[in-house]
Amino acid sequence: MPENSVTINTVAQLARTSKTTVSFYLNGKFEKMSEETRRRIERAIETTRYRPNLAARCLNRKRTKMAGVILGDVANSFSNQIVRGIENITLQEDYQIVLGNSNYDSQIERKYIERMVNMGVDGLIVQPTLQFPDVGKKLETLGVPIVFLDSSARSAANSRVGTDSRTATRKAAEACLARGYEDFLMLTADPGQLSTRKDRTSGISEVLEKAGKTCASLLLRSDTKPDEIAAFVTEHLRLNRHTLIFVPTCWALPTVYLALGNFRNLIPDTVGLLGFDNTEWTRFSVPSITTIVQPVYEEGRTAMRILSDILSGKQEKPVTRMLGCTISWCESTDLRLPGAAGSAAI
Amino acid sequence: MPENSVTINTVAQLARTSKTTVSFYLNGKFEKMSEETRRRIERAIETTRYRPNLAARCLNRKRTKMAGVILGDVANSFSNQIVRGIENITLQEDYQIVLGNSNYDSQIERKYIERMVNMGVDGLIVQPTLQFPDVGKKLETLGVPIVFLDSSARSAANSRVGTDSRTATRKAAEACLARGYEDFLMLTADPGQLSTRKDRTSGISEVLEKAGKTCASLLLRSDTKPDEIAAFVTEHLRLNRHTLIFVPTCWALPTVYLALGNFRNLIPDTVGLLGFDNTEWTRFSVPSITTIVQPVYEEGRTAMRILSDILSGKQEKPVTRMLGCTISWCESTDLRLPGAAGSAAI
DNA sequence: GAAGATATGTAAAACGGTTTACTTCATGGC
DNA sequence: GCCATGAAGTAAACCGTTTTACATATCTTC
Numbered sequence: 001m002p003e004n005s006v007t008i009n010t011v012a013q014l015a016r017t018s019k020t021t022v023s024f025y026l027n028g029k030f031e032k033m034s035e036e037t038r039r040r041i042e043r044a045i046e047t048t049r050y051r052p053n054l055a056a057r058c059l060n061r062k063r064t065k066m067a068g069v070i071l072g073d074v075a076n077s078f079s080n081q082i083v084r085g086i087e088n089i090t091l092q093e094d095y096q097i098v099l100g101n102s103n104y105d106s107q108i109e110r111k112y113i114e115r116m117v118n119m120g121v122d123g124l125i126v127q128p129t130l131q132f133p134d135v136g137k138k139l140e141t142l143g144v145p146i147v148f149l150d151s152s153a154r155s156a157a158n159s160r161v162g163t164d165s166r167t168a169t170r171k172a173a174e175a176c177l178a179r180g181y182e183d184f185l186m187l188t189a190d191p192g193q194l195s196t197r198k199d200r201t202s203g204i205s206e207v208l209e210k211a212g213k214t215c216a217s218l219l220l221r222s223d224t225k226p227d228e229i230a231a232f233v234t235e236h237l238r239l240n241r242h243t244l245i246f247v248p249t250c251w252a253l254p255t256v257y258l259a260l261g262n263f264r265n266l267i268p269d270t271v272g273l274l275g276f277d278n279t280e281w282t283r284f285s286v287p288s289i290t291t292i293v294q295p296v297y298e299e300g301r302t303a304m305r306i307l308s309d310i311l312s313g314k315q316e317k318p319v320t321r322m323l324g325c326t327i328s329w330c331e332s333t334d335l336r337l338p339g340a341a342g343s344a345a346i
Numbered sequence: 347m348p349e350n351s352v353t354i355n356t357v358a359q360l361a362r363t364s365k366t367t368v369s370f371y372l373n374g375k376f377e378k379m380s381e382e383t384r385r386r387i388e389r390a391i392e393t394t395r396y397r398p399n400l401a402a403r404c405l406n407r408k409r410t411k412m413a414g415v416i417l418g419d420v421a422n423s424f425s426n427q428i429v430r431g432i433e434n435i436t437l438q439e440d441y442q443i444v445l446g447n448s449n450y451d452s453q454i455e456r457k458y459i460e461r462m463v464n465m466g467v468d469g470l471i472v473q474p475t476l477q478f479p480d481v482g483k484k485l486e487t488l489g490v491p492i493v494f495l496d497s498s499a500r501s502a503a504n505s506r507v508g509t510d511s512r513t514a515t516r517k518a519a520e521a522c523l524a525r526g527y528e529d530f531l532m533l534t535a536d537p538g539q540l541s542t543r544k545d546r547t548s549g550i551s552e553v554l555e556k557a558g559k560t561c562a563s564l565l566l567r568s569d570t571k572p573d574e575i576a577a578f579v580t581e582h583l584r585l586n587r588h589t590l591i592f593v594p595t596c597w598a599l600p601t602v603y604l605a606l607g608n609f610r611n612l613i614p615d616t617v618g619l620l621g622f623d624n625t626e627w628t629r630f631s632v633p634s635i636t637t638i639v640q641p642v643y644e645e646g647r648t649a650m651r652i653l654s655d656i657l658s659g660k661q662e663k664p665v666t667r668m669l670g671c672t673i674s675w676c677e678s679t680d681l682r683l684p685g686a687a688g689s690a691a692i
Numbered sequence: 693g694a695a696g697a698t699a700t701g702t703a704a705a706a707c708g709g710t711t712t713a714c715t716t717c718a719t720g721g722c
Numbered sequence: 723g724c725c726a727t728g729a730a731g732t733a734a735a736c737c738g739t740t741t742t743a744c745a746t747a748t749c750t751t752c
Contacts, residue, residue, distance in 0.1 A: 281627025
């Protein structure tokens with residue numbers, strides 16, 4: 001028998017009381033209960049090893065203490081820090097995480113949202129796919145609060161947690177200008193509708209415009225080969241110098257780094273490299289790579305904290321919270337010119 | 347109202363039939379139903395946007411289609427590949443993942459196991475903490491099947507999925523001997539009770555014994571500083587040459603790599619470096635690092651496959667399945683001597 | 693045309709809790 | 723001695739499904 005056959009009735013019987021009273025006990029309503037009865041129930045629970053069946057509880061209760069978390073790819077470094085952050089709060093607030101992987105596919109995403117709502121999650125934390133905002137109208141009819149990660153989609157029904165990558169990018173670009181880089185080259189994936197991606201590029205455009213400079217760029221696809229990048233960069237460097245290569249798309253950084261093979265010895269003096277999201281290898285590669293760092297763990301914590309506050313009634317309306325980024329200065333941007341070394345909050 | 351107020355009764359009413367029939371429909375038992383009725387139910391479900399309440403379903407059904415997954419640290423590269431592998435199966439088999447992070451703490455682990463069983467998960471996949479096997483006797487009374495990851499704990503109640511790192515280590519050591527490394531140095535954390543860690547070191551000892559060699563070693567703690575390692579290695583290299591440094595503890599590899607700063611130019615000619623678990627940075631660092639690779643994604647898939655088979659009755663008894671490792675040959679072991687290049691299954 | 697057999701369907705009892713509405717008893721005040 | 727109050731406790735309804743056991747109508751078969 002997979003099911004534990006000791007129910008609230010078993011306990012009530014053993015404690016010589018009613019299941020109502022046991023239920024009260026379980027929910028911490030001790031007022032209507034004598035010291036004596038309480039102890040009998042306690043003993044009965046202990047000897048029977050009784051554990052309440054959560055499904056039954058969910059049935060006529062509002063809350064299941066489950067939080068649905070739907071991410072594009074649970075395996076990448078963004079996601080796993082997010083999950084850790086969420087977990088940090090759920091553990092102390094007694095929630096359970098139900099995990100879904102949308103694989104950046106809005107069909108699967110929708111499927112997961114439906115299933116999770118049906119199984120009774122109290123709320124959702126979702127890193128939405130591109131298409132999601134279109135479905136936004138349905139959010140109000142969803143019935144549960146939802147927190148979006150890194151999305152610009154607003155509605156009356158959803159909270160948001162994001163990072164201010166625009167400011168960070170601007171500061172980084174300014175600092176690099178100050179360090180002596182004169183020319184900028186952007187290697188990036190098509191930002192498409194993704195506002196968070198646009199922020200990263202617009203932050204840099206803003207600075208360059210102010211400095212009266214322009215910025216060459218190459219659009220990367222997920223299947224762009226290192227050779228293609230290398231050719232483009234070679235051609236670019238034939239005409240320019242003191243170039244800062246900016247790679248705002250974090251999954252593209254390894255490919256770019258590989259493509260730069262022949263230029264590595266030019267880093268950081270002739271060519272600088274600025275990426276997004278530090279990982280083990282950006283720190284340990286030689287040269288190590290300067291990156292703009294999003295506070296991902298904190299983002300997860302914030303998202304779950306918001307959800308928890310909404311569910312407990314502490315927070316009435318949907319919230320938007322933007323977190324500041326950090327710049328992790330490493331060897332790939334010229335350290336020998338004046339400027340901060342190490343990590344800097346902005 | 348957070349709850350969707352359209353129930354099976356709403357549908358039954360609209361379809362002018364009984365909720366029993368609707369329930370049958372929902373569970374695919376069409377035999378007892380006229381074409382006509384079926385269509386009416388279909389339409390009613392569609393117009394009401396009815397979605398069955400999973401909690402109610404769980405109540406008197408054996409299965410909740412939830413699988414509990416408890417890992418030491420959901421954020422590391424081992425875990426997230428595991429989760430991806432599990433997710434790959436759950437998606438097609440219609441299970442939901444309920445995630446827990448034990449933080450390698452057996453108290454938290456136990457708490458999660460209890461909570462998950464109470465909430466009705468059909469089965470568990472657990473990367474057990476060291477202390478867990480002691481609690482092993484309780485497994486039989488748990489009521490749900492459990493699959494252990496990378497653990498030697500056997501009982502009549504649990505299945506296991508692991509990787510054969512011993513064979514892989516042996517093969518790698520043999521290959522390195524053949525490539526000309528004469529001296530071996532092991533930098534490792536205390537294996538303690540962890541049999542999977544012991545396998546990694548015993549694999550190498552076996553080979554060296556056969557070759558009539560011994561192996562110096564330094565025990566690393568989680569707080570060992572790079573300087574300390576550097577000093578030890580310097581001293582060792584003063585007396586030895588053609589040394590292969592073997593780091594079987596994957597979290598220690600970056601620290602060791604950092605500590606080897608001054609010796610990096612000696613790699614791979616004078617000093618070789620062999621690690622465990624390839625990651626982005628072991629591939630992209632210069633020189634890139636040869637590692638023994640566990641098929642982690644496949645491990646996750648296998649674990650969930652086993653669980654699913656047990657739950658569906660396809661599999662009667664607990665299973666143990668060991669997966670073969672791979673060696674990812676990179677620049678840090680002398681490639682210019684004869685031997686395979688690239689990745690090799692063993 | 694009576695006796696199954698078959699097709700179609702349903703009422704009611706689970707499932708294991710929570711919540712509501714009600715009871716009983718003791719106490720105190722006047 | 724009567725009423726109000728509060729303390730301690732419980733029976734029964736309810737949550738939304740599944741499942742069991744039974745009902746009815748139609749079709750075969752002899």
